Amino acid sequence: MSNRELSLxxxxxxxxxxxxxLSSLYGWGIYGAMFVSFLVSSFIIRNFLKGIGENNxxxxxxxxxxxxxxxxIVISLYLVIVSAVSISRExxxxxxxxxxxxxxxxxxxxxxxxxxxxxxxxxxTGFSLIYFFGVSLLTNLGFTPILLKAYLLSIFIASCVISFxxxxxxxxxxxxxxxxWIIGILIAFLVIWFLQNIFLYFPPEVxxxxxxxxxxxxxxxxxxxxxxxxxxxxxxxxxxxxLGSPKPFLLNILYSVIYTVVLLSLSVYILKAxxxxx
Amino acid sequence: xxxxxxxxxxxxxxxxxxxxxVVLAQEQEKKGKQPQVSTAPVLQEQLVYSWNVFDGKxxxxxxxxxxxxxxxxxxxxxxxISAKKTxxxxxxxxxxxxxGWKTLNEDVDGTLEILxxxxxxxxxxxxxxxxxxPEGYWGEKAxxxxxxxxxxxYKKYKKAxxxxxxxxxxxxxxxxxxxxxxxxxxxxxxxxxxxxxxGPLNIEIPKEPQPPKGPxxxxxxxxxxxxxxLPPGKYRIRVRARDKTIVEGSEKNLFVFTSRRTRGVGYExxxxxRWTKKEQCNDPASIIYAAGKNVLYFRPYFQDEYNxxxxxxxxxxxxxxxxxxxxxxxxxxxxxxxxxxxGRGNLLSKIVEKPYIVQQIPGPELGYNILEYNKKDxxxxxxxxSGYQLVLTEKLPREGYLIYLEKKGKSTIMPKSKREIRIVKxxxxxxxxxxxxFPLVVGGIVFVTRWRRLR
Numbered sequence: 041m042s043n044r045e046l047s048l049x050x051x052x053x054x055x056x057x058x059x060x061x062l063s064s065l066y067g068w069g070i071y072g073a074m075f076v077s078f079l080v081s082s083f084i085i086r087n088f089l090k091g092i093g094e095n096n097x098x099x100x101x102x103x104x105x106x107x108x109x110x111x112x113i114v115i116s117l118y119l120v121i122v123s124a125v126s127i128s129r130e131x132x133x134x135x136x137x138x139x140x141x142x143x144x145x146x147x148x149x150x151x152x153x154x155x156x157x158x159x160x161x162x163x164x165t166g167f168s169l170i171y172f173f174g175v176s177l178l179t180n181l182g183f184t185p186i187l188l189k190a191y192l193l194s195i196f197i198a199s200c201v202i203s204f205x206x207x208x209x210x211x212x213x214x215x216x217x218x219x220x221w222i223i224g225i226l227i228a229f230l231v232i233w234f235l236q237n238i239f240l241y242f243p244p245e246v247x248x249x250x251x252x253x254x255x256x257x258x259x260x261x262x263x264x265x266x267x268x269x270x271x272x273x274x275x276x277x278x279x280x281x282x283l284g285s286p287k288p289f290l291l292n293i294l295y296s297v298i299y300t301v302v303l304l305s306l307s308v309y310i311l312k313a314x315x316x317x318x
Numbered sequence: 319x320x321x322x323x324x325x326x327x328x329x330x331x332x333x334x335x336x337x338x339x340v341v342l343a344q345e346q347e348k349k350g351k352q353p354q355v356s357t358a359p360v361l362q363e364q365l366v367y368s369w370n371v372f373d374g375k376x377x378x379x380x381x382x383x384x385x386x387x388x389x390x391x392x393x394x395x396x397x398x399i400s401a402k403k404t405x406x407x408x409x410x411x412x413x414x415x416x417x418g419w420k421t422l423n424e425d426v427d428g429t430l431e432i433l434x435x436x437x438x439x440x441x442x443x444x445x446x447x448x449x450x451x452p453e454g455y456w457g458e459k460a461x462x463x464x465x466x467x468x469x470x471x472y473k474k475y476k477k478a479x480x481x482x483x484x485x486x487x488x489x490x491x492x493x494x495x496x497x498x499x500x501x502x503x504x505x506x507x508x509x510x511x512x513x514x515x516x517g518p519l520n521i522e523i524p525k526e527p528q529p530p531k532g533p534x535x536x537x538x539x540x541x542x543x544x545x546x547x548l549p550p551g552k553y554r555i556r557v558r559a560r561d562k563t564i565v566e567g568s569e570k571n572l573f574v575f576t577s578r579r580t581r582g583v584g585y586e587x588x589x590x591x592r593w594t595k596k597e598q599c600n601d602p603a604s605i606i607y608a609a610g611k612n613v614l615y616f617r618p619y620f621q622d623e624y625n626x627x628x629x630x631x632x633x634x635x636x637x638x639x640x641x642x643x644x645x646x647x648x649x650x651x652x653x654x655x656x657x658x659x660x661g662r663g664n665l666l667s668k669i670v671e672k673p674y675i676v677q678q679i680p681g682p683e684l685g686y687n688i689l690e691y692n693k694k695d696x697x698x699x700x701x702x703x704s705g706y707q708l709v710l711t712e713k714l715p716r717e718g719y720l721i722y723l724e725k726k727g728k729s730t731i732m733p734k735s736k737r738e739i740r741i742v743k744x745x746x747x748x749x750x751x752x753x754x755x756f757p758l759v760v761g762g763i764v765f766v767t768r769w770r771r772l773r
Contacts, residue, residue, distance in 0.1 A: 066768055071761025078754030089747040092607045097589050097614065101603040167757055174753045178746040180716050182605065182738070240643055252638070259640070282603045283579075 048143040056144070056152030057159070060126065064160055073118035074164055078171050080114060081107035085175060101282050104172055104181055105190045109274055112194045115164050116270075117226060119157040119198070120205025124222050127153060127206070128215040146311040150206055154304060157202045158195075165191060186281060189289070193277040196296035200270035201226075203303040210307040210314070229269035236262045237275065273299065359407035361418060365426060365567040366404055368417070370449065370462075370543070371397040373633060374577070374622050374647035377449050377460045383415040386635040388571040390628050393550040396462045398447045398543035401426035401557045401568055414636045426557055426565055430544040432572070433554040441558075444542040448472050451536040459650070464545050475537035485530035492527035499524035548574045573631075577622040583723065583735040584646050588615040588705060590688055593676055599737055600646035606739045611712045613688070615674065615705035616657055618723055618735065619648035652723065655732060657706035660720040668724075669708060673701030708739075716741045 064070050084107045092098040127150075130136040139149065169191065176183035205222050212218035239247075239255045247255060266272050273296050280288035368381040372395040382389055383406050391397050402425055405418035432440040448468040450461040463471045503524055510519055546555075557568035584600035590613030599606055600621060608614075623646050627639035657669040672690055679685035691701035708721070723735035 065764065068761055068765070071757045071764075074757035075754060078757065079751065082750035082754045086747045086750055089742060089744045092742055093609050093744045096591050096609050096612050097587070097597060098607045099587070099597050099599045099604050100607065101601055101605065103605075103607070167760070171753060171756070175750060178743065178749055178753070180718070180740055180743050181607075182718055182740055186603070236642075240640060255640075259642070262642075282601065284603060 045143075049145055049148040052142070052144045053148040053152045053155070056149065057155045060153065060156035061159055064122065064156070065163075069118065069122065070160060070164070073115055074167050077111040077114035078168075081111045081171070081175075084110060085179065085181070088181075089179060102184065102186050102190070104175065104183075104187050105278060105281065108168070108172065108187065108190055108194065109197070109278065111168060112197055112274075113201075113230070113271070115161065115168075116198045116201035116205075117223075119160060119202055120222055120226070121219060123153045123157050123202065124205050124209035124212075124218045125215055127209045128212065128218040132214055147308045150210070150304060150307050150311060153206060154202060158199060161195065161198045161202075165195070189281055190278075193281065193289070193292070196293050196300075197270065197274050197277060199300045200273050200296050200303075203300040203307070204270050207303040207307045207310075210310045229265060229271050232258060232261050232265060233269060233271040233275065267299075270299070359409065359416075361405040361407050361421070363403060363422065364406040365565065366402055366406065366417060367399050367570065368402050368404075369397060369399045370447075371399075371632060372462070374624060374629065375649045376458050377462060378633060380634055381417050382570065382635045383417070384567065385415060388573050388631070389555070389635065390632040391546060391548070391572065391574050392624075392632065393548060393574045393576040395547060396447075396464060397546045398462070398464075398541075399430070399546055400444070400543045401428070401430070401565065414634070426559075426568070428557040428559040428565060430546075431556050431558055432546070432548070433556070434551065439553075442544040442546070445545050446540040447543055447545060448540050449538045450475075454534055455536040457536070468540050472537050472540050475533060475535065478533035478535075482530060482532045489527055489529050496524055496527055546572075548572075550574050550576045573628065575625060575628045577624050578644060579623040581734070582621045582623065582646065583652065583732060584619045584621040584648060585737065586617040586619065586648075588617070588703065590614065593686070593688060598646075600648075602734055602736070604737065606737060608710055608739060608741050609744055610710070610741065612710045614708045614710065615688075615703070616669075616708060616721070617703070617705045618652040618655065618657075620650045620652060621646045621648050623647075652732070654726045655723040655735075656726060657708070658722045658724050658731070659708060660722070661714070661717070666719075667708075669706045671704055671706055673704040674707070675699060676702040710739075710741065714741060716743050 085103070088098075088100075088103050127136075130139070136149070140146075172187065173183050175181065204226075208222045208225060209218040212221050236258050239258060242255075262272070273292065276295070277289075277292045280292045283289075364384045366381045366383055367389060368379070369389075370377045370379050372378075372392050374392060381402075381404075389399075402423060404424070405422045406415050407418060408414075409416045430442040431438050432442070445464050446468045447462065447464045448471055450463055450471050451457045451459065452461065453459055503521060506521055507519060510521075551574055553572040553574065555568075555570055555572050557565040559565050582600070582602060584598065587597040587599055587606070589595070589597065593615075606614075623644050625639075625641060626643035626645045627641040629645060629647065630637040630639035655671075657671075658665060659667045659669060674688050675691040675696055677687050677689060679687065688702075689695075691699075717740070719739040719741075721735075721737050721739060723732040724730065725732060
């Protein structure tokens with residue numbers, strides 16, 4: 041690629057990013073998604089406080105991390121769906137074909153979508169910081185440096201979820217099918233991840249035999265989706281924060297970056313191979 | 319496509335989960351985990367390995383039945399293992415196989431071979447070994463000695479025991495003598511009182527002999543086992559008989575593991591409002607959240623962190639566990655330290671360890687008091703527990719506090735002993751919902767601003 045082509049590609053990527061970004065910021069969706077994610081977090085934190093009140097004492101590692109990550113999941117799902125819809129819609133309406141006749145390439149188009157989502161995520165992070173700081177002031181649950189570490193990690197988790205969404209939407213053609221596929225797969229991953237984490241709290245001896253088999257089955261399923269599901273990166277990240285050692289934390293960030301790069305490259309390749317028409 | 323897509327994904331995942339569940343259930347059945355048992359257990363002669371292995375804190379005895387194929391051991395520690403023939407039966411109440419040692423307990427002779435990557439790396443002969451309990455027979459801590467040192471320790475214990483029995487013999491003799499002297503004393507008192515003597519009699523009261531104290535340590539009888547001490551890794555073991563053949567059923571996998579984090583500091587916390595429900599604050603990342611007025615008793619321990627599955631299997635190979643989980647194992651209680659309680663960077667109090675006694679409130683109502691123990695007030699009782707008492711009063715500002723352990727007389731803080739205590743404002747819980755509305759407010763402002771600009 042010549043310098044001129046590269047600069048044109050970057051310029052078109054910037055224009056695409058700006059267009060998508062403004063469109064998202066002027067819409068209600070992003071604010072609605074933030075509201076839902078904070079509402080879910082508030083519900084979790086409220087119940088946590090209720091638990092402390094009932095027991096008088098409660099021992100936990102960073103109770104704000106869990107609501108933060110739940111909020112990250114809600115926001116990421118929103119971002120993924122928005123970008124999947126925009127890719128499929130442009131393909132469905134034929135605007136993608138028009139764009140590709142110009143200086144827009146598959147990579148600049150997808151990277152434009154990716155950067156839009158990431159910038160939106162940074163903006164949402166600003167809101168989230170204000171929200172959790174408020175929570176901390178109201179409840180005294182503590183806005184610790186560890187929470188900031190969790191925020192740093194959340195950026196990479198969001199990057200994994202977004203690139204996964206872009207990858208799925210590059211595989212599908214129409215808006216409805218891409219939404220269905222993304223929601224279906226992510227919900228399946230989420231269910232496995234969530235149940236696996238729930239089961240981790242119960243020692244096998246307290247489970248009935250059928251539940252023990254389900255636990256083992258989930259464990260095997262989790263093993264297979266360990267490197268595919270973006271939520272596994274979340275689990276590993278949470279564990280690395282808990283360990284307090286920088287090595288697993290940095291390794292998890294590195295894995296997330298590799299995951300993002302691989303999925304984005306695959307998406308570009310698939311978009312090129314499939315073409316811009318349905 | 320469309321809805322078909324989501325249904326097909328969910329169906330595929332459900333099918334995968336169901337098939338994995340069925341395969342696992344079949345495998346368990348094949349392994350004979352839950353055989354059909356009617357009333358009397360069916361005894362089956364099996365070659366098993368019995369052991370005394372290091373469990374992170376002390377030494378645990380156990381055995382591995384035929385149904386399990388892997389032995390789990392902690393790395394770089396001496397572990398005693400023996401191949402034996404015994405009668406094994408299934409006990410449905412615990413769902414585990416048990417060994418009938420009293421009916422059959424036959425040693426299998428030979429050399430234990432340890433293989434790594436298919437090559438024999440060690441050939442072990444049986445060696446004498448003992449367990450030394452420095453805190454006595456009921457003590458939890460045990461030290462392992464082998465070979466010459468084992469025999470020496472046992473000899474030391476025997477000598478102490480013989481000394482004790484001699485002292486006991488002398489004590490009983492002295493006691494008979496004492497009884498005689500006491501009878502004589504009472505007779506003399508009676509005689510002189512009957513003779514009309516009044517006031518102090520000035521007769522020497524016989525001194526009661528004190529029983530001797532037994533050895534304050536305990537050493538098990540030396541026995542011969544294979545002593546395994548290996549670095550972490552996967553191995554295989556087998557017993558080679560004297561005729562150079564491999565003893566049937568003696569081949570097992572050996573998984574040697576180590577702790578992920580070592581020499582951490584963990585706390586057992588006894589809340590004053592429910593002293594029987596102890597809390598564990600083992601992970602250094604854990605924060606103690608309190609709702610307000612309470613009294614907490616801290617009991618600090620050294621601890622190591624092990625994989626839950628491996629450690630559970632070490633304790634009993636028939637146990638289950640999760641390879642994804644980690645557990646802290648308390649190794650030793652931490653002695654000679656002071657608990658420091660900090661708030662806003664200032665030292666609020668220095669707390670020393672004290673014994674406490676729990677006393678039920680008299681009457682039919684439930685309730686108890688935790689009182690500081692002293693021999694004067696409770697002459698015939700023992701303390702229920704000892705710990706560091708931290709009183710959280712209502713006056714304490716609702717913010718974060720820190721606790722540390724300081725070595726007595728050294729004023730150095732013990733590493734990894736820091737824990738945070740936060741007193742939460744639970745009354746503000748409902749206000750959190752109001753806080754979550756603020757993105758909508760910002761969205762509203764953006765919308766109105768844009769609408770005005772466009773107009």
